Amino acid sequence: VQGHAGRLVFGDLKGKTCVCMQGRFHMYEGHSLCKTTFPVRVFKLLGVETLVVTNAAGSLADGLQIGDIMIIKDHINFPGLVGLNPLTGPNEDRFGPRFPAMSGCYHKGLRCLAMEVAKDLDVAAIMQEGVYAMVGGPNFESIAEARLLHRVGVDAVGMSTAPEVVVATHCGMRVFGLSLITNKVGKSYEDSDSVNHEGVLEVGRLRSDTVQQLVTELIRRMEINNNTSTAV
Numbered sequence: 001v002q003g004h005a006g007r008l009v010f011g012d013l014k015g016k017t018c019v020c021m022q023g024r025f026h027m028y029e030g031h032s033l034c035k036t037t038f039p040v041r042v043f044k045l046l047g048v049e050t051l052v053v054t055n056a057a058g059s060l061a062d063g064l065q066i067g068d069i070m071i072i073k074d075h076i077n078f079p080g081l082v083g084l085n086p087l088t089g090p091n092e093d094r095f096g097p098r099f100p101a102m103s104g105c106y107h108k109g110l111r112c113l114a115m116e117v118a119k120d121l122d123v124a125a126i127m128q129e130g131v132y133a134m135v136g137g138p139n140f141e142s143i144a145e146a147r148l149l150h151r152v153g154v155d156a157v158g159m160s161t162a163p164e165v166v167v168a169t170h171c172g173m174r175v176f177g178l179s180l181i182t183n184k185v186g187k188s189y190e191d192s193d194s195v196n197h198e199g200v201l202e203v204g205r206l207r208s209d210t211v212q213q214l215v216t217e218l219i220r221r222m223e224i225n226n227n228t229s230t231a232v
């Protein structure tokens, strides 16, 4: 998508072998879910053990402000709930089981470690845990949709991430996720502010150093088995 570099970068980060996707495929660009999640399966075959996902998201929770960083504790995969799931079709048994569990798919130990890292980097004040929801996009939410999402317990909404996490969990990877809050999602008919992609990218640029420091330090402190790597 415009504004994403679209590069795969391989390297060593603080002594850990990593592969980094600078950008991703989105369902709203017309890609199949099989294609949007294809890199995750490639990573699995490369020996990746841990997937770190980041995204831009709009906040529905009153306590999440623009520029805050939400550690994803769980997700609602709206496309998945209506059958748009990357695992649809014959199961690939060599990757994982037909009916994978999704409870606990955002690794608790890594979430706790991230909060410790945030405290040590003095950014804990802008970090909290919450529930991310994926919607199909590409339009941003109407007021009535925003109210619906808020009522069902969504803290932040975006247009990606859940399919990649489903595929990573299916094949037994550990997952850690962060949402950068780039805008507030209007829930009142009196609100005049409206969100746009340029604003989303701008907040991304403003917080990119902080997100980079958090992820780098998290990876440095992460326990891993020998001969495995991390995908970001």
Ligand SMILES: O=P(O)(O)O[C@@H]1C[C@H](O)[C@@H](CO)O1
Pocket (backbone or CB within 6 Å): 001, 024, 026, 054, 055, 056, 057, 158, 159, 160, 161, 196, 197, 200, 201
């Ligand atoms: O790829 P992510 O989910 O981080 O990007 C979000 C969703 C849309 O692609 C875009 C909207 O501005 O930001």
